Amino acid sequence: MSTSAKTIVATGASSGLGFEVVKQLLEQSQNYTFILGCRDPENAKVAFDALKFDTAKHTVCVLPLDLSDLRSVQSFVQQTLTELAGKNLDYLFLNAGMLGKADGPGPHGSQWCEPFVVNHLSQHYLIHLLHETLTASRSRLVIVSSGAIRNLRDNDPKTLDVDLKANSGAELFVIYSASKFAQLLSAHYWRRNLPECIVVAVSPGLIPNTGLGRNASFALPADLPDAKSIPEGAQSLIRAFTITEFPADPEQIFLTSWGEWWPKDVYKLSLDTDLQSRWSFSKHEIETTEALPIH
Secondary structure, three states: OOOOOEEEEEEOOOOHHHHHHHHHHHOOOOOEEEEEEEOOHHHHHHHHHOOOOOOOOOEEEEEEOOOOOHHHHHHHHHHHHHHHOOOOOOEEEEOOOOOOOOOOOOHHHOOEOHHHHHHHHHHHHHHHHOHHHHHHHOOEEEEEOOHHHHHOHHHOHHHHHHHOEOOOOOOHHHHHHHHHHHHHHHHHHHHHHOOOOEEEEEOOOEOOOOOOOHHHOOOOOOOOOOEOOHHHHHHHHHHHHHOOOOOOOOOOOEEOOOOOEOOHHHHHHHHOHHHHHHHOOOHHHHHHHOOOOOO
8 A cells, every 4th residue: 555645634533433433544554644623622632642643654633623613614624725735635534423403593593403514514515615625636525424314204305494494393313314314415416516536425334332422412222233333333434435446326325334335225315416406505505594704
C-alpha cells in the first residue's frame, strides 16, 4: 500500500464507531491525515492523544463542529479548507448521528427537528460547501446509513413532511428512520451530481453501546441477535473506504455490514429521483430558509 498520506475529513469521530474507525486506521501502514469535526474538541484531542499513534506517519487535526448549528458547519468548512491548503481530500466520512424525538422547537430557529438537522441537513450542507474540493479531489464519500431506512412510517415518503418538522411530536424511532431515509436520498442525489466522486452508503450492522442514543437516554441491549461489537462495526465501515469492486448498476450504492451490496428492492423507495431532489435541498435554499450568511 502507498505510504503517501491519505486525507480524511470526518464527522462523528469523537466516540463510538467513528472513533474506532480512526483508531483502526491509525494502526495501518498507510499514512493518514485526519481532519475531524467534533462537538467537544478538547476532550476529543485528549482521547486521540491517548492512542499514542505514530505522529511521524499520521496527523490528527480536531476542529469544533456542532451539527445542530449550520453556522458551525460553515465555520468548520472554512477551517477545513485552511487545513487542506489545496491538498487532496481523499475521503469524506459522514458518520455523525443522533436519536431523539421531535418535541420542542428546532435548533437555532430551524423549522426542522434536531435529529433531522444532525443526521441529514447539516451533513448535506457540508457536502455543498465542499463541492468544489470534492470534485477536484475525485473524493470518495462514505455515508454511514442504517437498515432503519426500511422502517419509514407507513412505508410512505409523504410522512417525511410531517414527521421531520420541529415539534411534530413524532417518536424517536420514527424520526431516526425518517432522517436516515432522507440521508439516503441525499446519497443518491450526490452520486448523480458528483460524477467525479465515488459515493458509498454503508451500514455498520446492529451495534449496541455506540452512544447514538445518549441524548435520548436509550441504549440497545448488548445481547440482541446479530449484534456486533464496535470494532466489528468499524471494520464494516472501513470496508467502504477500501472496496474497489462495484456493481454494474450505478444505483446500487448501499454496502451491507457483511460486505455485500444490498439489492435495490430493499431501498426501492429511495430511488425516485424527484424525491431525491426534493429532500436534497440546494445550498441557496438551505441558507435562505435557515437564515444563514450566504456562502
